[in-house]
Amino acid sequence: MRKVYLDNNATTPLHPEVKQVIEKNLDLFGNASSAHFFGQEARKAVEQARKKVAGLINASSEEIIFTSCGSESNNLVIKGVTCPDIHCKPTDAPAGRHIITSQIEHPSVINPIKSLERQGFKVSWLPVDKYGLVDPDLVKKAITRQTVLITIMTANNEIGTIQPVAEIAKIAKENNVYFHTDAVQAVGKLEVDVKEMGMDFLSLSGHKLYAPKGIAAVYIRKGINVCPLLDGGHQERGIRGGTENTLGIIALGKASEVAIRDREKNLERLWRLREKLRKEILEKIPEVIINGHPEKTLPFTLSVTFKYIEGESILLRLSANGIAVSTGSACSSGSLEPSHVLLAIGLPHELAHGTIRFSLGIENDEEDIDYTLKVLPKVIQELREMSPLWAGIKK
């Protein structure tokens, strides 16, 4: 059976060149903090990789801090700039207790902010429009003298919508407020330039751009100091203790290099495949809704609501046919509440339950899409025939 992986927003496979560089460095075991030649060899590799990661987002090397995952990067920024410890409080940091964010952020942004909310912080949870866009005017209006941080994701993981982050960063700057963006889904796929966009903080993650799990990074603009999440040694300028994940860092460096080199080529090819998938789903299957913004969207993400059936059923039937996708509903993860993102764009519960995310990656080709378009209408039809809601519609 053909295997088609269309869940690249969840995680990506290793790029062959990344795999190669990992294999080549398996014996590079030295501690990058050691002064002897074993250590210095590792240090050199780590710093070369840092330069490449910095290059990917047009930062300088000293602005890149390596972490273990996107969630850690997000937590580090949110908790690091709001830390109550006056000894580690950066002198120029805004001192207020108000945060602005959106309703469609990743749980690793939502939950640390909820934790601060419980500690007495005020939070503005900004709504989004039906495409999932945050209105920069609302950001401007939400700013108070107490505002310390604005955090808005660059692109949404579920529906792909790309936010006007440059505009929001400008507003933040004018008001002397820090701006952070969770760019985990965007970096490597889109051109992200922290200088041009005016970011203070940016999170990125290795396993979304063909590097392994367990390695990520956060960009912290030169001159800003944040409190560490992990107190420890002097590693990563004291902002993130713990011996460097040398292999992971080298892999992320390679993945960054490959991403810059291949970005244009992939963008064009995968947008064409995504558009083919979108158009033919609309042609072949009745009663569907395409979610997200028609243009301001991640080029490889397609969120589709199939009315009158439930997402997990679609996922498992596709999986049985060798096609891997994900649901927009959280049903399979333990709660019956559908995705907060789909509810925030105004999708009613019953439609949010029937939503599937297709996310393409560099390994996909035209045949994958053709195969999916062959299997999908049959799966949808079978499930609808099983649904009492569909029977009502047909009559």
Place this chain on the structure above:
Amino acid sequence: MYNDKVIDYFQNPRNMGEIPDANAVGEVGSPVCGDVMKIWLKIDEKGIIKDAKFKTFGCASAVASSSIATEMIIGRHINQAKKITNQDIVNALGGLPEHKIHCSVLAADAIHRAIDKYLGIEPEAEKEFEYVCKCNKVTREQIEQAIARGAWTVEMIAEATGATQGECGGVRCKILVEDILKQYLKLKKEDK
């Protein structure tokens, strides 16, 4: 996540469809919660269920629960069928993940609803009106509904219904809520 039997009943559902001349139909659930089950029964003059079919909007365990439930009642007397509990359905499937137990509750409810309708019993008359949480006036039915909608810990029930969150701080009702939960989750607990 699911065992092979659940997957089998989901991928190859038995008794899927409608019975045009059914003399009992039961529908439970709501599209908003993500599950709707409809069961059609053909009951003969002796009260024996001659045929049963289902249609389900929902996840794999909802489809599997309703499918196996129809198999369990065909050939049985309605009095026997009415005794089938959600645990019997979970048993028959060889277990469900904890947060999917509510699917078996819905399947049992759908059968009971169909038979009650056949017998002319109104659904409201079935359940005794009683407050489990007296402080916040939460009924047993509300708690069962919360479980059916995916609450599978006391905390989740508390969040959904307010039970155990009243003045007494749950001193009186926490144990009752735990009991109700246990009834639904019993099988899973025994597995461990």
